Structure formats: structure tokens, C-alpha cells
Amino acid sequence: MSVATVSRSFSGSQPVSAEVRERVREASRRLGYRPNAVARSLRVEATKTLGLVIPNITNPFFTEVARAVEAAAWVEGYGIMLGNTDEDPRKEERYLDVLLGKQIDGIIISPARSESPHLAEVEAAGVPVVFLDRAAAGVDAPVVRADGRLAVGAIVEYLANLGHERMAIISGPPETVSGEERLGTFLEEAERLGMEMPPEMVRTGDFRQESGERAMRDLLALEHPPTAVFAANNLMALGALTAARKAGVSIPAELSFASFDDSTWFELMRPSISAISQPIEELGGAAARTLVESLEGGRPASTTLAAELVLRESCTEPGRGR
Amino acid sequence: MSVATVSRSFSGSQPVSAEVRERVREASRRLGYRPNAVARSLRVEATKTLGLVIPNITNPFFTEVARAVEAAAWVEGYGIMLGNTDEDPRKEERYLDVLLGKQIDGIIISPARSESPHLAEVEAAGVPVVFLDRAAAGVDAPVVRADGRLAVGAIVEYLANLGHERMAIISGPPETVSGEERLGTFLEEAERLGMEMPPEMVRTGDFRQESGERAMRDLLALEHPPTAVFAANNLMALGALTAARKAGVSIPAELSFASFDDSTWFELMRPSISAISQPIEELGGAAARTLVESLEGGRPASTTLAAELVLRESCTEPGRGR
DNA sequence: GGAAGCATGGTAATCGTTTACGATGGCGTA
DNA sequence: TACGCCATCGTAAACGATTACCATGCTTCC
Numbered sequence: 001m002s003v004a005t006v007s008r009s010f011s012g013s014q015p016v017s018a019e020v021r022e023r024v025r026e027a028s029r030r031l032g033y034r035p036n037a038v039a040r041s042l043r044v045e046a047t048k049t050l051g052l053v054i055p056n057i058t059n060p061f062f063t064e065v066a067r068a069v070e071a072a073a074w075v076e077g078y079g080i081m082l083g084n085t086d087e088d089p090r091k092e093e094r095y096l097d098v099l100l101g102k103q104i105d106g107i108i109i110s111p112a113r114s115e116s117p118h119l120a121e122v123e124a125a126g127v128p129v130v131f132l133d134r135a136a137a138g139v140d141a142p143v144v145r146a147d148g149r150l151a152v153g154a155i156v157e158y159l160a161n162l163g164h165e166r167m168a169i170i171s172g173p174p175e176t177v178s179g180e181e182r183l184g185t186f187l188e189e190a191e192r193l194g195m196e197m198p199p200e201m202v203r204t205g206d207f208r209q210e211s212g213e214r215a216m217r218d219l220l221a222l223e224h225p226p227t228a229v230f231a232a233n234n235l236m237a238l239g240a241l242t243a244a245r246k247a248g249v250s251i252p253a254e255l256s257f258a259s260f261d262d263s264t265w266f267e268l269m270r271p272s273i274s275a276i277s278q279p280i281e282e283l284g285g286a287a288a289r290t291l292v293e294s295l296e297g298g299r300p301a302s303t304t305l306a307a308e309l310v311l312r313e314s315c316t317e318p319g320r321g322r
Numbered sequence: 323m324s325v326a327t328v329s330r331s332f333s334g335s336q337p338v339s340a341e342v343r344e345r346v347r348e349a350s351r352r353l354g355y356r357p358n359a360v361a362r363s364l365r366v367e368a369t370k371t372l373g374l375v376i377p378n379i380t381n382p383f384f385t386e387v388a389r390a391v392e393a394a395a396w397v398e399g400y401g402i403m404l405g406n407t408d409e410d411p412r413k414e415e416r417y418l419d420v421l422l423g424k425q426i427d428g429i430i431i432s433p434a435r436s437e438s439p440h441l442a443e444v445e446a447a448g449v450p451v452v453f454l455d456r457a458a459a460g461v462d463a464p465v466v467r468a469d470g471r472l473a474v475g476a477i478v479e480y481l482a483n484l485g486h487e488r489m490a491i492i493s494g495p496p497e498t499v500s501g502e503e504r505l506g507t508f509l510e511e512a513e514r515l516g517m518e519m520p521p522e523m524v525r526t527g528d529f530r531q532e533s534g535e536r537a538m539r540d541l542l543a544l545e546h547p548p549t550a551v552f553a554a555n556n557l558m559a560l561g562a563l564t565a566a567r568k569a570g571v572s573i574p575a576e577l578s579f580a581s582f583d584d585s586t587w588f589e590l591m592r593p594s595i596s597a598i599s600q601p602i603e604e605l606g607g608a609a610a611r612t613l614v615e616s617l618e619g620g621r622p623a624s625t626t627l628a629a630e631l632v633l634r635e636s637c638t639e640p641g642r643g644r
Numbered sequence: 645g646g647a648a649g650c651a652t653g654g655t656a657a658t659c660g661t662t663t664a665c666g667a668t669g670g671c672g673t674a
Numbered sequence: 675t676a677c678g679c680c681a682t683c684g685t686a687a688a689c690g691a692t693t694a695c696c697a698t699g700c701t702t703c704c
Binding site: 036037041052057058063071081082097101124263 | 354356357358359360361363364369371374379380385386388389392393401402403404405406419420421422423424425446447531560563564567585586587589590591592
């Protein structure tokens with residue numbers, strides 16, 4: 001019984017007689033032998049491992065994404081190395097570096113910035129990439145995301161129809177494509193409806209809770225505060241709601257509120273919060289499958305799914321509170 | 323310039339002249355060379371990678387844990403391979419198998435069951451383990467967790483003092499130590515206070531949302547429903563609140579409610595939800611550091627932190643609703 | 645000037661697999 | 675019997691780093 005036979009009987013790359021296979025199994029069990037995947041990886045130049053690099057796993061959107069990616073990768077036979085960048089381009093860069101060093105087979109990334117020079121290195125290393133939710137300029141890789149345009153447009157129209165004339169947006173960083181898209185369509189749609197959007201009505205956050213809280217606090221402190229506020233993601237919505245609560249303003253009587261990104265919690269709150277829901281499960285699964293297709297030599301296309309507006313109780317006509 | 327020189331200049335294991343180091347760096351950049359960590363791992367028999375095996379990353383407790391573990395591991399120079407078991411012992415077993423194969427240096431695990439024979443294999447393979455939140459029998463490894471006894475006892479007493487005589491618990495699986503601990507102390511404390519706990523007042527869930535919803539629905543359908551309900555984790559609390567909302571029972575007027583595991587959302591709900599808060603950040607960091615200490619040859623002890631009761635608005639005297 | 649000592653450079657074995665290639669043995673057929 | 679073929683099996687060379695060991699050249703000091 002040679003090493004080759006053992007290897008073959010484990011990998012099944014060539015036929016092995018049933019009797020030998022049985023002997024190998026028995027001996028392995030007896031000796032506690034387990035094939036060493038790193039030696040295997042060195043030889044076959046593949047690790048069966050994918051890198052998942054996301055800005056913030058604490059963001060329910062990304063935790064759900066992580067779960068979906070992990071599950072899809074698992075059924076395809078891949079493991080996941082997790083990288084949490086905290087929206088920090090430098091940490092992102094260093095993570096990409098160690099992941100490349102560890103010879104992961106491919107990367108799913110939601111880059112912190114749309115200008116990410118270090119991603120060129122990944123491309124140069126020949127490691128397939130797929131963008132998830134956010135893309136970066138200058139890198140030719142499939143992007144898997146939900147198109148929020150329709151839904152954001154719909155919510156602006158909805159608020160306008162309710163009679164709001166002073167609406168504010170707590171936007172994400174304009175350097176991210178999703179931040180830019182949400183802010184952009186909000187502004188476009190507002191203009192299309194003949195609404196004014198003075199600068200103090202658009203506050204730029206960083207997709208984190210703290211920035212949402214600050215933005216809402218500032219908004220409420222304005223001489224003429226808005227009658228409706230839209231937050232560009234769930235975490236900033238959480239912060240904004242916290243600020244509103246602290247300030248004692250009641251939703252929706254005194255302030256209408258809606259948010260990008262849905263959450264089970266939004267449905268349970270009183271009032272329940274209107275939000276734009278993304279098909280997260282599908283996004284994560286599609287990202288993993290797209291990457292695997294790349295790894296198998298395909299040239300997969302980008303996929304764009306639709307986001308959906310879920311109307312609940314958090315918006316009404318303005319002026320109810322006075 | 324030999325391979326040895328290059329290796330030394332990258333790893334710094336032996337002195338190298340500044341001039342040579344510079345030449346190596348320059349040449350690497352020019353050639354796009356990057357050290358291959360899998361070859362290195364094969365040689366030094368260490369991967370600088372930790373396995374994190376958790377039942378459900380969607381559970382806010384575990385996502386926060388994952389973030390903390392990732393961050394602590396990162397500063398220690400370790401990467402994380404993520405394994406989501408979905409509370410399924412078979413998936414857990416297969417995950418451990420592939421992680422062992424991939425030669426991870428150590429494992430942080432929150433096992434699905436307290437009887438986990440496959441963990442013995444990990445021990446046999448000589449891979450250090452640390453238990454997080456939940457432990458398994460028969461494996462001698464440090465466990466890092468929060469002790470919920472005091473807090474659970476306190477909440478029972480609190481509800482009793484409010485005048486509740488029919489209180490119910492939606493418990494976790496008794497096969498998990500945290501499930502057992504929470505149920506056990508609840509029952510003990512109830513008995514100590516002379517309260518009766520008929521079987522229909524204790525519903526066993528599986529720590530997932532759906533089971534919480536079902537349990538609450540059944541509880542509310544009882545001829546004599548409880549006046550207070552305690553859910554043994556956040557996900558089941560979420561389900562229970564959903565059920566309560568669907569059934570139209572108002573909290574706290576008709577039903578007092580509290581939960582193990584806190585969440586930012588609990589604070590924002592109306593009423594805000596009283597809950598037992600665990601020091602998650604500390605737990606995750608301690609787990610990672612404990613494991614690293616093991617890897618460095620130490621014999622770290624278990625660490626037990628305290629959970630804290632956070633009282634909010636979701637509990638009042640019984641009978642307010644009638 | 646020459647030996648000792650030190651700093652640095654180079655060679656080659658090793659880690660545990662995979663796999664190309666060749667060897668072996670059994671069997672059917674002419 | 676002799677031969678070819680097929681199914682298996684074994685040998686040895688990779689994969690890309692680390693590192694023990696040895697070689698080299700330079701300084702220093704007598």
C-alpha cells in the first residue's frame with residue numbers, strides 16, 4: 001500500500017479496488033490519519049477557501065449576507081475566511097494582502113471605498129473577485145447587488161404625496177456606489193417632483209449608527225426641521241431613531257421616517273418602520289455562486305436584483321403633531 | 323541573493339543587512355512576489371488561522387461575538403475561518419473535520435449540543451479548543467461565558483415583586499449549558515419564592531425565532547395564560563414579540579415580558595424591553611486571547627463574566643389590561 | 645601578516661500531498 | 675505458449691517556503 005494508493009483512495013481521482021479502499025479506511029482510522037489540506041493545497045494550487053471581506057459584520061445586512069455566502073459556499077465545497085474591515089480602507093488593504101498570501105481561491109468583497117487601488121493587486125495576482133453590494137472603479141469583476149433606484153424613487157414620491165415639503169436624507173458616504181445611488185436618486189426624484197433640497201436637508205453619514213444619531217440630532221435642532229427623514233441604511237436608521245427618541249419627537253405624528261434596509265425589528269417597533277428591503281439571501285447566494293463560476297473558468301455576468309419598498313406605519317401627513 | 327536570504331529578510335528570523343533587505347523588497351515589488359503562506363504553513367506546521375464555529379451568525383449575540391473574536395484575533399496576527407452550524411450537530415461535525423484538515427491552529431466553538439462526541443477528535447488531534455458561551459461534556463478545555471444565574475434570579479424576583487403569580491419561560495434546549503442554566507435558575511428561583519410552575523408554563527424552544535413565536539402563541543392560547551413571559555434568548559424573544567403582536571395582546575398592559583440577551587433594538591421598541599445583557603465584546607475578546615494563550619503553550623483558565631439585568635418598560639403589575 | 649571571530653550568504657533537506665510515468669500481474673486469445 | 679491489454683499499484687519529482695549547516699569575506703587584534 002503506497003502513498004499514491006492512499007491518495008487515490010481518498011481523492012477518488014483514480015479507481016481503487018474496494019478491498020484496498022477498505023484497508024486504507026481502516027488503517028486511517030486506526031492511526032488517526034487525516035489528509036493534510038495545506039499540503040494538498042500546496043500541490044494542487046487551490047485551497048477551497050474563499051475570502052469574504054465586508055465593512056461591518058454588525059450591520060444586519062452584512063450578517064445576513066455572510067450567512068448566505070457561507071451557506072452557498074459550503075454546498076459548493078468551499079470554506080470562508082472572514083475579514084471585517086470596519087469601513088477602514090487600510091484594514092481592507094492589509095486583509096487583502098494576507099488573504100492573497102494565504103492563497104484563497106477567490107474573494108467576495110464589499111469595498112469600503114469605490115476607489116480602491118489595492119484591489120488592482122488582487123486582479124494582478126489573478127485571483128477572481130466578485131463585488132457584493134458595492135463595487136470599486138477600475139476593476140473588471142462581476143458585481144452582485146440590489147438596485148435601489150426604483151424603491152428610493154418610490155419612497156420620495158410616497159412622502160411627497162403625503163404632503164411633505166421639507167424632507168431630509170441621512171446619506172451614506174458618496175464614495176460608495178450604494179451611498180451615491182441612494183443619495184443621487186433621492187435628489188433626482190425630489191427635483192423631478194419640484195421639491196427643494198437645501199444643503200442642510202442632506203446630511204452625510206458613514207453608514208454607522210453613531211453618524212445616524214448625530215445627523216438626526218442636528219436635523220431636529222434646525223430652525224425649520226424636516227417633516228420627513230429618510231436614512232440610507234439600517235444602522236444609521238437605528239441611530240436616527242435613537243436620537244428621535246431621546247429628543248422626544250414622536251413618529252409619525254411629528255416626524256415621518258423611513259429607511260433603506262429592512263429588518264425584522266422594524267416590523268415589531270411601534271410604529272413599525274417603513275423600509276426598503278433587499279433580497280439578501282439571494283444576493284449572498286448569487287455572489288458565492290458567481291465566484292465559484294469564475295473559479296471554474298467561466299466569465300459570469302453581474303447580477304442586479306430589485307429592492308422592494310415595504311410600507312408600514314412610520315409615515316403620515318405632516319403637521320399631525322402640532 | 324539566495325532563497326534563504328529572501329526568506330530571512332521577509333520573516334526577520336535572522337539578521338539581514340539593510341541594503342539586502344531593500345534589494346529584496348524592490349525585487350519583490352518588481353516581480354509581484356508575495357510569500358506563499360500555504361507553503362510556509364506546511365513547513366512550520368502552523369497556519370495562523372483560527373476556526374470559529376457558531377450555531378447561528380444571524381443571532382445578534384453571535385454576530386457580535388464574531389466581530390469581537392475577529393478583531394482580537396486580527397491584532398494577535400490570526401485570521402478566522404467561519405463555520406455556521408445552524409444548530410445542526412452533523413454540520414458541526416463535518417465543519418470540525420474540514421477545519422482540522424485545513425490545519426487551523428485552534429478552535430473557538432459554541433457547540434450545538436453539550437454531548438458532542440466529535441469534539442473528542444479535535445482533542446485527539448491536539449488542536450486547542452476554547453468553548454464560548456456553551457461547553458461540551460468530556461472535553462477538557464477552557465470555557466468563556468457569562469454567568470446568567472444572578473441576573474435570571476433577579477428577574478424572577480423582580481416579576482414576583484410586581485405581583486406576578488403565573489409566569490412562563492420560553493427556554494432553550496436543555497442539552498445546551500446556557501439553556502439548562504437559564505431554565506434551571508428560573509425554576510429554582512420560582513420555587514424559592516413559593517411560586518408554582520406547572521408544565522404548561524415552561525415551553526422548550528431551540529433558540530430560534532420560529533420556536534419563540536410558536537411557544538408564545540401556545541402560551542397565549544392557554545385557558546389561563548401567563549401574566550409574564552421570559553424568553554431565554556433574543557431570537558426567541560423576537561419570535562415571541564411577533565406572536566404577541568399578531569395576537570393583539572399589548573405589552574406590558576396585558577402581559578409583562580423580558581428576555582435573555584440584550585439588543586440595541588430592545589431599547590428603541592415601545593415599550594422598551596427589559597433584558598439581560600451579556601458583555602459580548604469582552605467574551606469574544608477573551609475567547610480569542612484565551613485560545614492564543616493555549617497556542618503559545620499556556621494552560622489558560624476558564625473565564626466567567628457577569629451578565630447584567632437591564633430594566634426597561636416591558637414589565638408592570640399584572641392585571642393592568644382588564 | 646595571520647588567526648580568530650563575527651556577520652552574512654548559499655545549499656540542500658524537509659513538510660505532506662498529487663500525479664506522470666512506469667511496473668506488475670492476471671487474464672483472454674491466437 | 676506467447677502476447678497484448680487492462681486494472682492497479684509504486685516511485686519519484688514536484689509545489690514553495692524554512693532552516694540546519696557550511697562557506698565566505700571582513701574586521702580586529704596580537
